Amino acid sequence: MVRVADRGPETTIPEVALRHALAVSAPRLVLTILYHPNLKRVGQRGELGKFKLGQVAELSRHSPLFTDPHVSANEAPLADRHISRQPIVFTRDRAGVAVSLPARGSSLHVDGQAVIGSHHLSRADLSRGVVLLLARRLVLLLKLAPVETGAEASRDSSFIGASSALDILRSEIGAVAATDAAVMLRGESGTGKELAAQAIHSSSARREQPLVAVNMAAIPAELAAAELFGVRKGAFTGADADKPGYFQQAAGGTLFLDEIGACPEPVQPLLLRALESGEVQRAGGRIETVDVRVVSATDASVEEQGFSAALLHRLAVVTLRVPPLRDRVEDVGLLFFHFLRELDCNAPAPLHQPQMDPVIHGQWAALVVDLARYRWPGNVRELRNFCQQIVLSTRAHGSLRVPQIIMDALHQDSVVAFAQRSEAYRVAAELPADEVIRVMEQADYEPARAARLLDVSRTALYKRLQGIEELRLANDVPAQEVREVYRQSEGQVQQAAATHRVSRPALLRRWRALELAPRAR
Incomplete structure (x- = not known):
């Protein structure tokens, strides 16, 4: 949220503009499409209505209507022939929302668990966001969320998402x-x-x-x-x-x-x-x-x-x-397919084939469910890294292939994962020296990468490094030692960085400051 410092007349944000930016409506039950066989539908939203006691809403092939969040035209239902016309009914009660399935309707999984007959969602569940897998081929996020009401948005379109x-x-x-x-x-x-x-x-x-x-x-x-x-x-x-x-x-x-x-x-x-x-x-x-x-x-x-x-x-x-990705799960589907297209335009190509085998759609849907339920300690950057690994693996095998290291991360117990990777950073000063040394080696001595792996801020990690004799930054290496290792390595930065046990980019900057030029292999 916007917060203006208490600076009296020096404050340059007009109060009226601030109120305008924070104008939101009462929370509503919103469905966001995370995966649809027609990828153009990913990111579209449909409302089940205001969160009022006794309200009933339906989810089926024909209702509700979904649309791009910032475009009022072209509303359309899910319109997938594999989804039943018989509606799943949502009823608001004092504790949350009761979910009732028809006797002969589409299958429903809630947060990875199959629902038979009925299910209850608490208000806490809805505030967090609940992942729905419908007929094993469509993935939706059901969330109680405020709806922004008319504030002028940024002209920049760099952010991908509709949350x-x-x-x-x-x-x-x-x-x-x-x-x-x-x-x-x-x-x-x-x-x-x-x-x-x-x-x-x-x-x-x-x-x-x-x-x-x-x-x-x-x-x-x-x-x-x-x-x-x-x-x-x-x-x-x-x-x-x-x-x-x-x-x-x-x-x-x-x-x-x-x-x-x-x-x-x-x-x-x-x-x-x-x-x-x-x-x-x-x-x-x-x-x-x-x-x-x-x-x-x-x-x-x-x-x-x-x-x-x-x-x-x-x-x-x-x-x-800037919100963490776990607070904008609605955007996971859009980001996922955006990064796949960006990293390898051929990676999601099968998704554009209208007669694709339903089993393949099911594989993609199951993967998106896992992505939506993951806590994302590394946020959007981590999602992009996952996509890079998936693209490389899929390219090598010719079909969707998710590396085992990613599946292990996605399938870990979400409660344990959340406890281990809470919204607060770990206290860097309390990290054991041997753990910091091991992670720094794994990260090629680049503090930014190591900080993400350790779940601490970069600045806090820099301070922790000062107390570990075995580790140092490139700026802390004496100039005479830098010059001597430069001579011994014949200007090969990778070899020199390994000798110093520092990151290559930082060592390159140190070389430039000392007017030492790296040499080509």
């Missing part, structure tokens, strides 16, 4: 994009914070100007000020030309500072001055004024890391929370 959570985020983005307020994006790793920053920029009056994205965690601490604010020729040894910083490069546009919690402490006052006055100073140069809108992002609690409170208030005039 209520995403609709609300789009409306929030549309509201803040009309201002120049500094925005902080909060959300777990892999949720799409950079996409949200791009949407804010492309929906704003600055859309024709540059959008410069910077990962603060990837900048060596000693170079952060020069990278952000620039360097004047002759400022120090090696500064043989003027170099604009990221602020100058983003002049007139938007500067996106990802992993803001990794901003070095000495740089924070400089960043605060830039936000307060628009003034920056290159190393060795004069103070200059730049017109930049700053959007920042973090997947951690910067308040607990000793981050400057004054800077935090300036960065978070508005806070937007």
Whole structure:
């Protein structure tokens, strides 16, 4: 949700715009198509109606009507001949919703369990979202969800999905994009914070100007000020030309500072001055004024890391929370087939054949059920990685083939998985050193990948690494050692990274800082 910092007259978000962005209707029972033999139907929504006591609604081949969430025309029922005309009846009672199946109707599975005769769904079930498998070939999500009512959404179309959570985020983005307020994006790793920053920029009056994205965690601490604010020729040894910083490069546009919690402490006052006055100073140069809108992002609690409170208030005039994938299960089907098409346009080709064997439809439907019930600790990024593995495996076998490692993850006990991978991050400081070492090796010493595997934030993992003697970052390797290993490896970065036990990208950045060039094999 949008949250405006308590800054009195400095707040740049008009209250009326904020109320407009948060306008939602009372919750309704909504069905979203996660899988349909006609892939064009995936993502369409149909309402069972308002959540009123005693209300009765039906689900069958002919009702309710489904449509694209943002298009009012072309409403249509499920219209699949394998779905019975005899309706499944939903009745609202005081505890939730009672589900009644006709004697000779379509089979129904609820969250993977077959239903015979009747079933009851609690309000908690409906708030979370219930996965329905109908006739073993259609997958629907039944959810009690708010419906966004008319707030102007972002013009950006980067986000794939039709969930209520995403609709609300789009409306929030549309509201803040009309201002120049500094925005902080909060959300777990892999949720799409950079996409949200791009949407804010492309929906704003600055859309024709540059959008410069910077990962603060990837900048060596000693170079952060020069990278952000620039360097004047002759400022120090090696500064043989003027170099604009990221602020100058983003002049007139938007500067996106990802992993803001990794901003070095000495740089924070400089960043605060830039936000307060628009003034920056290159190393060795004069103070200059730049017109930049700053959007920042973090997947951690910067308040607990000793981050400057004054800077935090300036960065978070508005806070937007990017929802995790488990809170937008309605989007899993759309994202899944989008990534399959993006990664290999031939992967879902059989789904476009109208006379496909029903068994094959059943295989795809069963897979989507598993995807919808998974907790997605790595969020959208993890789903895309799954799709990449499925595409490679399917391409090798010529038919749908899901790698066993993915099936093992999808079929683990969902309750246990949720307990182990709760919405809160694990406490990095309490992780055993041997576990961190093992995971870092598995991740090729790339902290970002290791953090996802450990379910901790990247910034918190960096701090944990400082207490483990066996591990270090490329920036912590003495320059003399870097040069010596560079000479021994003959400039082969993969060999050198293995020797140092650091990530290849980070070592490459260190080499560039030391004016060492990698050599081709």
